[in-house]
Amino acid sequence: MDFALFVQYALSGITVGSVYAIVAIGFNIIYCTTGIINFAQGEFLIVGAMTAISLAQVAPLPVAILGAVLITTALGAVVELVFIRQVRNASVLRLIIITIGLSIVMREVMLHIWDEQVRSLPYFTGTEVSTVTILGAHISPQVLWVLGVSAVIVAALTLFFRCTTTGRAMRACADDRMAACLCGVNDRWMVTLSFMLSAGIGALAGCVVSPITQTQYDMGAPLAIKGFTVAILGGMGNSMAAVAAGLFLGLLEAFVVSVLPSSYKEVAAIVVLLLILVFRPSGLFARRDVSALRAA
Amino acid sequence: MQTRLAAILGGLILACVVPLSGCKKSPEAPAPEAAPIKVGAIFSVTGPASFLGAPEAKTVQMFAEKLNQSGGVLGRKIELLVRDSGGSPEKAISLAKQLIDEEKVLAILGPSTSGESLQIKSICQEGQTILLSCAAAEEIVVPLASYVFKTPQKDSQAAQWIFNTMKDLGITKIGVITSNTGFGKGGKTHLEQMAPANGVEILVNEVYEKEATDLTGVLTKVKGAGVQAVVNWSIEPAQGIVAKNMKQIQLDVPLFQSHGYGNIKYVQGSGEAANGTIFPCGRLLVADSLPANHPQKALLTEYKRDYESRYNEDASTFGGHAYDAILILTEAIKKAGSADPKAVRDAIENLKGVVGTAGVFNFSAQDHNGLGLDAFEMLTVKDQKFAIYQK
């Protein structure tokens, strides 16, 4: 394999990995505060992207994306208030099954709002054919957007969780809900807030990846499965690790394709994942001693 | 006391089944001649193949309504029973058995995918119910089952057009990528079989998943092999991604797609990257630019106009396959002069020169597809619109 080709595989891995990473970030926020894996996270992405595509018909792109993020954030709040909050003293499994139900219902509703056709947002910079050349290989500028937005989200989340009262309150809820309550934290609103944040970030992710992946009503579940995989791989609750794990999985898949038939690339990736799960269940990047501490 | 639980269970079973069993009383037929002809349809209106099933279901509904308004066929109306399989073969099996055993339909239109069609093939054959599949795989009609037909063009013919065009362009080394669907599988098989005879060598032959969101990895492998052209054989939105990704990694060789590319959305999905794509397809997509005396012109423009004005979306060749299925069925009923399954089946085998959206159908006892090589036209994309390909 010559060098340019090697770089090209790496860039293709980064393209795929950046998508996985940005999806995984959303999983972490809800997990952090509630311990729930939100299986409807993929649907938040698609709702966001579809709303943005519809709004882009009448408004400039940035406004459309902003609108989509706000609408999806509101949807996140509604979902929490109507479905999650009603369930008192629920086991985590029960809440997870509710999110599975939500994901199915949201997907079907989207089918009836936006039909089965595939759509996409325009490329943020350039067009479908523009590329950036790095070391003799090529990559779409949109991938840089995805990476950039991921970095901004991770940085913003870190600041939020470390330096604001609300963020610290959310972390307190994650560590020990009872203790947080006793300190005067309104734990119920913290859960609502985490759903809003996750939905909003999901929507933004959906918009940024839409030019690359295209958007169709039933794409949420496959994306969510990858996102979940990556979140576990990085160690649940750790956004920075999620990005790293996303890129790792993307690169792994890309280089598997270089030697194996591509129909088995996912098999190879999952085998690696299973090995990691068995030998290092706290995730690739979590230090054992802090893996219990689910800070962002 | 456990028995009480069992009693509750039993009550529940009965409560659920008894009303069900009461609700579907078929109305007593007033007179045999005026009774509607029952035709079943199984399409994956939802689920992973909804981009096929949805336009297909819309098309047959539109066709049946129009037909019934103009008096139906043989003075009888068509009663269309459309079922949604969600793309699952096991559900298609259940629905096919219902349509055959309970509704006693004359024929089943669909299913949309090859897997479903192959799995209900024997059920329809045993139930002596005509199956007019809208799926691509040639195994649906080879080996031949006397009650099973299909309307989309043959994969092998599409492959032949692609190879012919390659010959014109002097291309001998290609990369083939296909999706992991029944459609992709059919194309892959035929491309592999026919390449040597056409003097073409397949250097890379890869299958990607139908949900793929980015294909630069596979295409990098293709690029590394130094091919002169890429053939992508799939039916889902990933077709748009292939075109974009090739441009993005600067794999500057011609891109051939299959007849699964017949949906303008896929072109829009890849924007200017789609320009120059070459693919064999039925003439529906270029109906407007056909010469006025072309046999298909009138029918194609009419279908396109009707569909687009009624559903406010672009017509695709997939809907066209369903149009052909119901068209062939009504033509055969007319020809047979009755709605007896055996007579209609025989009539289909004797249909010649029926103009449909996919081409001109000439069925025979050996050919249950009825389309020739001339059903295809090489098309290309110019300024993000379909156009007839000229070298």
Add this chain to the structure above:
Amino acid sequence: MMRLRIYYPVLAAAALVVVLHVALAASGKTYYMTQITMSAYYALVVIGLCLLMGYAGQISLGHAGFFAIGGYTIAVLTTYDLGNWRETPAIGLLRSLGLLMQWQDMYGRDILSFSPWLAFAAAMLLAALIALVIGLPVIRLKGHYLAMATLGFGLIIYRIVLGARLLGQADGISNVPAFGLVGGLQVNGRAPFRVQNYYIAWFAVLAAMVLSLNLIHSRVGRALRSIHQSEEAAHSLGIDTYRYKLATFILSALFAAVGGALLTHYNGSIGPSEATVMKSVRYVAIVAVGGMANLWGAMLMGVLLNFLSLRGVFGSFDDAVFGAILIGVMILAPQGLLQVPRWRTVTALLPRRKRA
């Protein structure tokens, strides 16, 4: 006395199966049996999963994988034509042992394949073996990690099914022959065999119920429940939690494989849609709707929800209705549909409720 009491509901259920037959025959709707039969095979998966989730407290998002292993093993072994090796000694030996079957497919072609009995045994063996190999490391994981690992297993099976030429890739395998059982009975989906298959399927389901009831009311069952409530406590009492969990995992995998194998014979085919993650998720959801640690609830919901879906009662809204039921039950009746609040008084009398 106590031991026997747990089987009374099985007898009652068997009687109800007959009553249902009579009711369907009286109303002229015997063709509902087709979908009831199919649903019963899916219910087998649900029963096994209920044992695993409700009693051993282990989630599995990969059970469609075991269903597919059962079904595909059957499909490959009974349709793969050994005709080309007819003259080889190995085939001759197998043939003289009665392990092969000569039959004709719908096109009148002669096929020499493995017999369904051999295929069935192979399917069970393979499923148990794979469950063991997967279970050994995976059962040690907890919570989300176990969910992820089983999900990963399911994905691997799905990708293999879609990728392997032998397994028919996207088209799956069709023309699977009927399975001749004893005394002229056969697992066969054609209309003349409808009634006997209805009983065969229910026999399989009730046998699975007897086996499961037996298990949960035995020492193993008590151990399992103690694992569910507090694994540490169980462990400290000297219960080998790991072994019990692994055994349940294998048993539930076997139930799924039986369901897959028999349904494949009944349908005459199997396709990759049986191995998708969505199917696995669906099974988990049905167990939840049935009430998690409630075998009867799981069985009933397994039959009922699959029946409604296979009948196409909700048309294009099938998934939407399923999702809505899921949310509704989890919010309003977390103990499962069979224990909606106003029945609490009734069900509180039952011995099994004591745990809750």
